Amino acid sequence: MTMTVLGPLPARSDVLDVVRDWRIDSLIEVLGQEKEVVDAALARLDYNRDLRPQLFVPPSLGEVPLAFTGPHSTYVCVNQKGGAGKTTTSVELAAAWIAMGYTVRIIDADTQDASLSTEWILPNYEGIAEHERYSLTDVLFGRQPLDEATYETSIRGLYIVPSGDHLGAVEYDPAGARDGSLRKAIRQSKADVDITIIDAPPALGKLSVNGLIAADQVIVPLKVGALDKSALRKLAETIRAVQEDGNPELRVAAGVMTGYDRSNYAGIVAATLRRDFPEAIVASARRNVRVAAAAEDHLPVRVTDPKGTTTSDYDQLARLLLPVKGATR
Template identity: 45%
Template sequence: MTESPRTALPPLDSPPGDRLDVVSAWDADTPYQAWRPQILVPPTFRPATPARVYVAVNQKGGAGKTTTAVELAAAWAAAGLRVRVIDADHQEAALSVWLMPQYPEGSPRHSLRSVFFDECTLAEATYPTLFEGVDVVPSGLDLSRVEYERPIGAENAIAAAIAQEAQEAGGHSPYDVTLIDAAPSLGLVTVAALTAGDEALVPVKVGGLDMKAMASLDRTIRSVQRKTNPKLKVGAVFLTAWDKSDFARQLATKVSEDYPDAVVVPIRRSVRAAEAPIAEQPVRLYAPKSTAAGDYDQAAHLFLQMPEAGA
């Protein structure tokens, strides 16, 4: 493949009226008809510093997990951070299709499966995308081999690969952010992703079935915390396809009670945003004025300390 020129990801210029309110507690007395979408930031929250490893995870498909991974990555790259996205979803490999890794001509093509089976390092499986500041570790259907062949140390494979890379780079990760897009299942690869993560980011579509799936995810996260990664925490819950309804507010209240230290972010429903994967562009490029692009951008700036302008 001939390397294509990379597109810069621009900052967004959202009008103040389009930005989400940021609150430390929900207002339960206001009727939902008059309720504006709000980002809940608990008093215990502190922005993280690079380098950071996030895992976008939900047991149920269709929750907006891959969109969340792509949009946060694009927002951080637009702010000047160097971002790597790891595709840990073998079922459709949607992230790899969306971001289109740029493979060098004449070289073997590696993937996340190659890392699990010690065929290459994580750096060797990392490729540039068409977007400046965003690299990707791709995956395909062959990642499913990890589930049934179960290579030795698979639960720690991604964490070990990230640690080895940092060691070889002088003790610091070459990336400010690594964002893992986990499969909509709770198998071995997802456990490996959570084992490598500092924080889980949980997209939940505003609907009852997604809340039922949260119970299984919560059990898996707690098991990982006990057995392989005690530092893991749920950093944020994204309420995707959000629109104004009493159920949306009930859902927001419930997840804030279940995860009292997590940021809760509504991502407003946007038809244009849903078209972005087909165009093979992040939403911030395809529909920069959409509410979804602005909501993800605002969340990204909350989570991480950004570099100073001109630094």
């Protein structure tokens, strides 16, 4: 198998502005009120300034990039809504961090037949007999340690834990994923990886909650155009519940508006994310038709469309979330 090596991008002209003062905050007060009230608040915004794609850093966050608190750090991309951009965000952040010198493992925790490890980033099973190919399912039923289910991919520095055929059983079988067993499995891993990213399924069941218990940081991708305010509230409540009971260190690092377009509606989505996750960076990943095609090539968009907005938007977000590996302030 040939290996793709990821490196820094050439300087770009279309990088997004990083802002700390975002007048979209004025929308938060009127969310949920009568349409006329919301429209009036929208009319007070400067369309070109306030609704253009940008990266918002909450003033409370202090310095960016945030520090790498490793030796090892775990992120979970979570949203119970299907098609929110969890998998795309997992892969593109991973690719960007690899280009910054990190080694990244993605855990495919999606129960759907068509998931990251079956459709997009494939494990390299070369030389491994079929009955010795392990998956997250084996890990969560206690049959294998995580490192036995961690495989190389065609990208140097990117490893994948496939979901396995019967991962769905974890949700209803009491023997699967008991008491935060994913957290234990990650902690016991001796693999030489700096960052683990968990790509959660579109449900707030045991797998997503296990991901939240295992993680240091949460990333919430949200498809612009498919905002479900009550689902987002429920997700925020679930995250707070895990913080209160089991993982007090967990923090929400970023909300990512995927498929971002400049519209009043995108403004409402941004304000809703700000309201529910006030501590998080809010990022936009602009709408790009070439995202879907990357899966067919079994490569990150960073490789198939290096000059596109998706590559540049995730690259910028990755560099706000972490410094280049080994860099000191």
